[in-house]
Amino acid sequence: MTQSEAMRLREEFVARLDEAMRGVPYGVANDIRRGILEELDGLDADATADRIALLGDPALIAREAQAESLNAAAAAPVVLAAAPREPVTSTRGFAIAAALALGFGGIVMPFVGWVVGAVLVFLSPLWTRGEKIVAVVAPFIVAGVSILIISLLSGFESGFEAGSSSGSSGDFDAPEVAVNPLLPTGYDLWHTALILGFVLLPASGLWLLWRLRGRAAR
Known part of the structure; x- marks a missing residue:
């Protein structure tokens, strides 16, 4: 496989990932996307195909990201607005x-x-x-x-x-x-x-x- 083939595989996977993560908070989705691009950067076509296979289905990645973001939001402490001080x-x-x-x-x-x-x-x-x-x-x-x-x-x-x-x-x-x-x-x-x-x-x-x-x- 040529380098152009590796680029095609990477772009297709990232496109599927973006589609699957539409419901994921932007910050979380952006971090995941940037991390995957860093993993695939510089690999040839065969190594890219192997790494994509290890990463798994983009829909599964999106579900796991969504679940983690919900758990993080539930665990975050609730900050109550301070009541105005009485004069x-x-x-x-x-x-x-x-x-x-x-x-x-x-x-x-x-x-x-x-x-x-x-x-x-x-x-x-x-x-x-x-x-x-x-x-x-x-x-x-x-x-x-x-x-x-x-x-x-x-x-x-x-x-x-x-x-x-x-x-x-x-x-x-x-x-x-x-x-x-x-x-x-x-x-x-x-x-x-x-x-x-x-x-x-x-x-x-x-x-x-x-x-x-x-x-x-x-």
């Missing part, structure tokens, strides 16, 4: 820290600590917008109304004392008007504001913690 601001731990910072941050670091707590509270999705506004604004409204009432009471008492003094006779010394200890002075106003700050701000943080119970990220 830190959506966790209960972040919400608890925010509520505590709002309630007690101003005591540890005056003003700055409270501002940080307010920002953290608004970043958490575990409270409604209304709850956040109430927690941040309500203490100042309550404190402002309380101080206003105390101021009005103090002004009324001062006016009453001035009126009593001016209405006294000039022939004799007017008796001194006793100061009512139950009515506030200017010092009392600042003292009251300080006490309200130490009471209302922690109360707002504790109220947020109470509202947080049983909630999860939205």
Whole structure:
């Protein structure tokens, strides 16, 4: 047999192999085809015929390749897509820290600590917008109304004392008007504001913690 005969035998076998491996995954089929061509390369016609006889029926080769590829796919570990990580601001731990910072941050670091707590509270999705506004604004409204009432009471008492003094006779010394200890002075106003700050701000943080119970990220 001539070299051209060897080439003809090789091409015919490879054509039959390609036809049989149409259902085999491309990568597997391509590896098998390349391996067989390497085995047959350089052989004369007789050696090519002998090697083809050893390789066997192309249909059988294709079935074995298909079975091996299925077994490999079944044995391959299943890689599950990693679940997206929950944002830190959506966790209960972040919400608890925010509520505590709002309630007690101003005591540890005056003003700055409270501002940080307010920002953290608004970043958490575990409270409604209304709850956040109430927690941040309500203490100042309550404190402002309380101080206003105390101021009005103090002004009324001062006016009453001035009126009593001016209405006294000039022939004799007017008796001194006793100061009512139950009515506030200017010092009392600042003292009251300080006490309200130490009471209302922690109360707002504790109220947020109470509202947080049983909630999860939205």
